[in-house]
Amino acid sequence: MPSREGGCTSCDEMLAHLQAFLDHECEQSVSERLARHVAECEHCAQIADAEQHLRAIIRSRCAEQAPPELRARVLGRLAVLRGTSGVASVSRMTSTTVSRDGSRVTVTRTSSMRVERE
Template sequence: MRDRMEPQVNTDKSTASAKAPKTAVGSQDCSCAEARAHLEAFLDRECTADLTERLAQHVATCLHCSRIADAETHLREILRSRCAEQAPPELRARVLGRLSTLRATAVSVTTTSTTTRTQASASGRVVRIVESRVESSRTIRMEGD
């Protein structure tokens, strides 16, 4: 059974080579698998210039990948429009008040190391030795804007 994401493959080599997109010298054609693998980065404009060019050319010439890119773009627009709400003023005031309180609070951070070992004394008694060592200590004071 064929993968639903794969476009139909034309077995006629002469037709396939005639429809193959032309690319710049030194660059390779982009496959549907590569386009799907990099689609999110491509839509977020996080690809290298060469990859962006190859993906854009592939999406422009491949009906299947073009539809996938359009569907993903449409989904992102829907999500963006649904996330446009702002918090109620009371909640914003509470959060900002709490943040300003936290900014004015000093925080002390101390890192300690504890080692426990058992040792026999000269008289033959077993003694448990616990050593604690302060490895670092610092105070962070966060102040308002």
């Protein structure tokens, strides 16, 4: 496995930055280094391909969105909370669980919203 010396990237570094790399969130120099590593390392290329495949499955299974009326009500309520109740921040958390039973793949996505007051 290549080491980090001389600008090379290790498999450990690739794995540590895999999500950011696939999301195009790395600095350009890091992204270029990781891309070179994936091109040269079959092990990391397989891991990156598997992650991209998993993401494609999740996207295809989690395409359902809340109805526009519900979205409008939630956003309206949040606007009221922000304006009158001293809301410091609103955060949204989404977790996705993928399980496999033989050839059957189950994807479960859970979303929650947290409102913190000042």
